[in-house]
Amino acid sequence: MSNKRINKNIPVQKNEFLNVTFEDLTHEGAGVAKVDGYPIFVPDSLPGEEAEIKVVKVGKSFGFGRLMKRHTTSDQRVDPPCPIYHWCGGCQLQHMDQKAQLSLKREQVVNALHKYMGRDDIPVHKTMGMEEPWAYRNKAQVPVAERNGELIAGFYAKQSHHIVDMDHCLIQGDQNDAAIQVVKTILKRYNIQPYDEESGKGVIRHIVARNGRLSGETMVMLVTNGETLPKRDAIVEDIRREVSGIHSIVQNMNDKKTNVIFGKRTEILWGESYIEEQVGKLRFALSPLSFFQVNPVQTEALYEKALEYADLRGQETVIDAYCGIGSISLFLAEKAKKVYGVEVSGEAIRDARKNAKLNRISNVEFSVGKAEEVVPWWRAFAEVQADVIVVDPPRKGCDEKLLQTMIEMKPERIVYVSCNPATLARDLRILSEGGYEVKEVQPVDMFPQTAHVESVTQLMRR
Incomplete structure (x- = not known):
């Protein structure tokens, strides 16, 4: 194949070797080098470093x-302390010291506000970090494959679906980490065939372990390619006997050719249908498919900051959009007169109601539906007038219809919890144009050693 440049305006070509100096980092933690203004992204590189690189892919921009x-x-x-860090795609920043990681995450937020809002005057505080930024995850979702005739389980390599076999993960909680390895051994013992993405054959797709940090309860979920799980009773008995703190064993069935981990059907094979987690004074029942923050230590810091920004005095009506299993709603309910939560998942709302009862909180009301449809309905037909609105949307940010409804409802304060600086800044621009002043942003390092950053933003009506 010819090595001629496809586009004369691009100053590099594939397989070319170059000596470069890295100027910056991407939001995913890769080093940025520029050749005649053309950026090249290189993992495991830091600003100021000089290096020889090989160009492996060339795009227009x-x-x-x-x-x-x-x-x-x-x-x-x-x-990096992890022996498989350079191959595994689970972490991106182990080669950076902790201070630099926290600084990078703050810069992600600052840069997004500049890019999408043209603003450099919004106070963005230093990122709230962890004292011990390891072994923090309370949930592990580990894909399974076959290599050389043997079952392996680990994480996907960077930018691929090639699985890097893992015996120990430094960011997983110790109890989850141990559970994954025990289940892996049990599946090998009974010669359970791993799922093959290309052929669609095989049995086991993922091993999932979830742990309650304070309760010590562990849930193990086996995601299978359909209903069949050979040697099911023996596997369940071995998991009961060998996994420390086991409280629940679950099978989730997914026979679709898809990258989505979970299927629609779940069966409890043994034990309870949930485990318990605690954040601050509040207890939460987590069912198999419940969304819950994976870092309970930083979750408490995040929710406390959201509560501070809500500035509740006991007489406010609060709407919590994208409320999930009611975690933020219940924090708010302790200081509010009434909290309304909405979430599209019926299972999450069932969990939210269960969690309200578990904590004996009665001034909350949860509804199933899309926030952009339910909140306008509350306003028009239930005459709900919110003093404070809290949003914690997925990575794609808030639906624009919801943002417009929030502007029309004119709450005194809006608290925006975000996992994506780009969509946060986009939505803040809309709210700012709609009459709200962005007061301050607090980044939180919810996922140490990775490039992700959460943040909490306070907005006040002008």
């Missing part, structure tokens, strides 16, 4: 490279 040899080393660089 940017390219990707592989680090071949580092000539200079940043003082922010540390040796």
